[in-house]
Amino acid sequence: MTVTNRVITPGMFIGKEGPDIISFGSGQPDLEPPFDIGDVLLNFNKFKYGKVGGEDELKSRLREYVKSEFGQGVEQDYIVVTNGASEALDLALRRISLRSDGSRVLLTKPYYYSYPELVKINHMVPVYTDANIDLEDVKEKSETADAMIINSPANPTGSTLEKDVLRAIQEITEDNSCVLISDEVYHSLTYETEHYSPKGENVVTINSFSKTYSLCGYRVGYVFSQDADFMAGILGIKAHSSMNTNLLSQKVALECLSVPKEHIMDNREIFRMRRDHIYRWIKELNLEIEKPGGAFYVLPKVGDSMKMAEDLFFDYNVITYPGEWFGAEGYLRLSFALPIEKIDEGMRRIKSYIDIL
Amino acid sequence: MTVTNRVITPGMFIGKEGPDIISFGSGQPDLEPPFDIGDVLLNFNKFKYGKVGGEDELKSRLREYVKSEFGQGVEQDYIVVTNGASEALDLALRRISLRSDGSRVLLTKPYYYSYPELVKINHMVPVYTDANIDLEDVKEKSETADAMIINSPANPTGSTLEKDVLRAIQEITEDNSCVLISDEVYHSLTYETEHYSPKGENVVTINSFSKTYSLCGYRVGYVFSQDADFMAGILGIKAHSSMNTNLLSQKVALECLSVPKEHIMDNREIFRMRRDHIYRWIKELNLEIEKPGGAFYVLPKVGDSMKMAEDLFFDYNVITYPGEWFGAEGYLRLSFALPIEKIDEGMRRIKSYIDIL
Numbered sequence: 001m002t003v004t005n006r007v008i009t010p011g012m013f014i015g016k017e018g019p020d021i022i023s024f025g026s027g028q029p030d031l032e033p034p035f036d037i038g039d040v041l042l043n044f045n046k047f048k049y050g051k052v053g054g055e056d057e058l059k060s061r062l063r064e065y066v067k068s069e070f071g072q073g074v075e076q077d078y079i080v081v082t083n084g085a086s087e088a089l090d091l092a093l094r095r096i097s098l099r100s101d102g103s104r105v106l107l108t109k110p111y112y113y114s115y116p117e118l119v120k121i122n123h124m125v126p127v128y129t130d131a132n133i134d135l136e137d138v139k140e141k142s143e144t145a146d147a148m149i150i151n152s153p154a155n156p157t158g159s160t161l162e163k164d165v166l167r168a169i170q171e172i173t174e175d176n177s178c179v180l181i182s183d184e185v186y187h188s189l190t191y192e193t194e195h196y197s198p199k200g201e202n203v204v205t206i207n208s209f210s211k212t213y214s215l216c217g218y219r220v221g222y223v224f225s226q227d228a229d230f231m232a233g234i235l236g237i238k239a240h241s242s243m244n245t246n247l248l249s250q251k252v253a254l255e256c257l258s259v260p261k262e263h264i265m266d267n268r269e270i271f272r273m274r275r276d277h278i279y280r281w282i283k284e285l286n287l288e289i290e291k292p293g294g295a296f297y298v299l300p301k302v303g304d305s306m307k308m309a310e311d312l313f314f315d316y317n318v319i320t321y322p323g324e325w326f327g328a329e330g331y332l333r334l335s336f337a338l339p340i341e342k343i344d345e346g347m348r349r350i351k352s353y354i355d356i357l
Numbered sequence: 358m359t360v361t362n363r364v365i366t367p368g369m370f371i372g373k374e375g376p377d378i379i380s381f382g383s384g385q386p387d388l389e390p391p392f393d394i395g396d397v398l399l400n401f402n403k404f405k406y407g408k409v410g411g412e413d414e415l416k417s418r419l420r421e422y423v424k425s426e427f428g429q430g431v432e433q434d435y436i437v438v439t440n441g442a443s444e445a446l447d448l449a450l451r452r453i454s455l456r457s458d459g460s461r462v463l464l465t466k467p468y469y470y471s472y473p474e475l476v477k478i479n480h481m482v483p484v485y486t487d488a489n490i491d492l493e494d495v496k497e498k499s500e501t502a503d504a505m506i507i508n509s510p511a512n513p514t515g516s517t518l519e520k521d522v523l524r525a526i527q528e529i530t531e532d533n534s535c536v537l538i539s540d541e542v543y544h545s546l547t548y549e550t551e552h553y554s555p556k557g558e559n560v561v562t563i564n565s566f567s568k569t570y571s572l573c574g575y576r577v578g579y580v581f582s583q584d585a586d587f588m589a590g591i592l593g594i595k596a597h598s599s600m601n602t603n604l605l606s607q608k609v610a611l612e613c614l615s616v617p618k619e620h621i622m623d624n625r626e627i628f629r630m631r632r633d634h635i636y637r638w639i640k641e642l643n644l645e646i647e648k649p650g651g652a653f654y655v656l657p658k659v660g661d662s663m664k665m666a667e668d669l670f671f672d673y674n675v676i677t678y679p680g681e682w683f684g685a686e687g688y689l690r691l692s693f694a695l696p697i698e699k700i701d702e703g704m705r706r707i708k709s710y711i712d713i714l
Contacts, residue, residue: 010596011409011592011596014406014408014409014596026405026406028405028406030405032404033404037398037401037402037404037605038395038398038399038400038401038402041394041395041398041605042395042399043395044394044395045394045395046574047389047390047394047571047572047573047574047575048383048385048387048573048574049371049383049385049573049574050574051371052368052371083440083599083600083602083603084599084600086597086598086599086600087598087599090597090598090599094478097480098478101480114596114597117597118597118598121451121455121594121597121598123454123458123480214404215404216404216405216406217403217404217405217406217407217601217603217604218404218603218604218605219440219599219600219601219602219603220603235368237478239367239368239471240443240447240471240474240475240478241443241444241447241475241478242440242441242443242444242447242576242599243440243441243443243576244574244576245440245576246440246574246575246576246577246603246605246606247574247575248394248398248575248603248605248606248609249603249605249606252605
């Protein structure tokens, strides 16, 4: 096998499955959705264009949900339902990019790998601050940035930011007239503290049904803020770039909002057990690691992470994501959204790889 | 009623319905989808991320369809399934915008109203040539344009371009290294000639399930070309901006490709009758009009089109779209995607408005 053949890319691993492959790669729940999709859509007969911002019934229920879950009061008109959190984030960045050319967007590093790409796709420039927040650095850099993206619980670290840190970031960015985009798609998966959702005039919140209800493939997310003008701008873009989010998934999403909270809590306990389990494995391997407070990722320090990810894939049938893809060279991202038995099998293989190094 | 209250916008009319409203507004079929959606999705149980470019089975069938319907041979990998034709077009423009700053995109005028907006959202500059094609003008303007969008059958005119004109445009743009984006969402609705799909190295084809199968609300379109690099670029953008197109609609789209061609032909006959019917009405009103060769729009010349659209809506409960929205001042767009009885009722109201002018 030549070196060229051993190159790995994120695209190679999306939806990658096989009888002997253990995947710590994909960032999506393996647990099933909370109900039978066919049942929900049994007599569904809408087929015409829907409203660009989303179906009224879904938005009305979302408004209540946002109030009770995130403590945020928001007008129904200021919620826009999107093709997943990806489009929500893209629309927010797009809106910002249209204000002036060459805007700067502040990202915490390590970052979810789409962040810098989306900034660049939108003709803007990414700048970075440490994910282990230094408020002075945020203050300085947000002065010349048009927006900042935060992500708590975070991909790829699994870390959560404390409430007072989130509040301080919100105040600093507001003082600097910097839009604060808060990506909270992992909000239902926190293991140590309750999720805190930043609030303020400059805050734009991104969320999704994907991670909470195991619906990644159906692509339903949403974006909201208190800023009428900002949201009108987003709606104006979406009216041309994709129109309404598909009605089938919106119907499924509506049904999700009636799922008892216990279901979400039960799922969280499953992920907590997996977290504790994979954490013990990694400690046993003597790798440096911070215990993640949320999401379903661990990010141990491994040394040559790109080589390790390549070797693990080509020689051990184990998918992991090298930290390089997230601005975290030397670290390896492992998703623990898979059953304990598979975690065990995957970690045994990783152990045997490390043992012969 | 004050003047301010009588302002109309496209957003006001999307999905607008009422017991006494006659809408010649919305650009979508009123005919039902070819099968029961619930049946198609009865035992559907995929919920994880799908491939960014679309599900293999759908793309494999699409490849055959593109070959038989459009006479275009295209690699399966060079087809990308999108959130409707809107996203397909947006992705193509986005891809072009990332090549260099301030690119120019040539549009035919009158245009579908999203075209200039999408060009601007993508940080590019729209330039215009007459929809009644002047090849010399196309030649001159495509020299400095990075892309040109054509749309046959066209929105808002309903006109179709002849095969030799389409071929000439393709050759001219290819000579000028100008990407030719061919938006063919109305391909199944041609009344005089068979649809012709431009072919060539520089051609990017946009299509959709929305108009042919009455699935506007489900948002499934696709984009393809012969240019591997261009399509890889589109895939690279979509991987961050929206990820896979929702799986539920892709499953419905797959089912569409098994619908007998007779169904599509029957629908076309329904639209042809409506076209002939509304055309007679408009001739009777002594309005200047070209008989549309495709799609489901007529664009009569009416004089003060903005005032007429406003008056018709506020005083007669009739929705029409002023030509201003399409770069066609003085003209009024009427969609005839509604039953003959409703066309009659709407046209009677328009007649009574014109009679008292």
